[in-house]
Amino acid sequence: MPMLTDRRPILLANAHLIDPSSDLDGVGDVLIADGVIRDARRGIGAAGVPEGTDIINCVGKVVAPGLVDMRAFVGEPGASHRETFASASRAAAAGGITTIICQPDTSPTIDNSATVDFVLRRARDTAIVNIHPMAALTKGLEGHEMTEIGLLKAAGAVAFTDADKSITNAQIMRRALTYARDFDALIVHYTEDPDLVGEGVMNEGERASRLGLMGIPNAAEAIMLERDMRLVALTGGRYHAASLTCIESIEILKRARDAGLRVSASASINHLTLNENDIGPYRSYLKLSPPLRTEENRRALVEAVASGLIDVIMSDHNPQDVETKRLPFAEAAPGAIGLETMLSAGLRLIHNGELTFTQLIRAMSTRPAELLGLPGGTLRAGAVADIIVIDADVPWVLDPADLKSQCKNTPFDEARFTGRVARTIVGGRTVYEHV
Secondary structure, eight states: OOOOOOOOOEEEEEEEEEEGGGTEEEEEEEEEETTEEEEEETTHHHHOOOTTOEEEEOTTOEEEEOEEEEEEOOOTTTOTTTOOHHHHHHHHHHTTEEEEEEOSOSSSOSOSHHHHHHHHHHHHHHOSSEEEEOEESBGGGOSSSBOOHHHHHHHTOOOEEOTTOOOOOHHHHHHHHHHHHHTTOEEEEOOOOHHHHTTOOEESSHHHHHHTOOEEOHHHHHHHHHHHHHHHHHHOOEEEESOOOSHHHHHHHHHHHHTTOOEEEEEEHHHHHOOGGGGTTTOGGGOOSSOOOOHHHHHHHHHHHHHTSSOEEEOOBOOOOHHHHSSOTTTSOOOBOOTTTHHHHHHHHHHTTSSOHHHHHIIIIIHHHHHHTOSOSOOOTTSBOOEEEEEEEEEEEOOGGGOOSSSOOOTTTTOEEEEEEEEEEETTEEEEEOO
């Protein structure tokens, strides 16, 4: 277990506090003791704090709840050459993420209680942030036979997903939604019709034609989401769309929400800050699944986050090594790392006026914690002290060699950012400090 600083009381003084859960947006202090937030308001420091308190002056900085990343691939078990819980947690801490939700597409698949237990114990022993697994929705992620949702939830699975595979059999999906409803379990589904995707490798349209690459139409996503909304209406289950990318999907989601269905959705930070033009001359680090869409779609996604229609911004962290990425674009593996850059990329949306700080923190922290029923996502008194200090105005340039992930497949290679995490606190302990 990496060395952590002691758990003396901490006072984060003179900060700009952002907490969507309590409509907090203004100057104040946060007092932390015994791993818990004791208070968050103006004037705590002036009233006196316990003896031995570590007082940190946060003037000019933002203090917010730690981020909860709802979709990240970690290679344990079975692919620790791509990422381990230890390396992922160091990258997360450096990016302000205090809770990682890992995906079940490991080897073996997280589709039984023993594997859930292994993940929880291994993460507890080696990680410096909180890690919770999603379990597989079908055995072996094969889309044929449901997993034991009740047992897996009792073992510690926070939601159920077949990772980046869609369940094409509507009867299986209907059964899963019905069964999960009885346990109030959240189904997280990747909405993409594999037959419509076919050999596609990027967004279908003029750009793909110019590059001579096979395209993936928006309809591949929208058709699957439309089917799922009808199944949710049929079953009354809780449903979360794993990664929406296009205007058609936003319209379908809005109709479902207006009809009172229990549906929510995520968008990845990549689809909110990049578009298909960023692929440039076949940059395979920008080959993603689902693919980057047009600028029009990107703007619509950001507006949906701002309105709360899209609930969650996630990293979609997917480490791939050089052998699978330094290939011709059509042959390269899809995926990008994102734990360390999710917040800094999100700050771009604040600096250019597309989102407010409260909207960003709600989507990256408060809302995912609520949907998954996890502690965190708040600065309320009595809550677990998972907190970040953000220096929102410091300029820096990303050097992939400095990243803490084992793989370096970042879409933000040599990108210029404004703003980064200055300190990450998990359970009252400082696990990362930018020096």
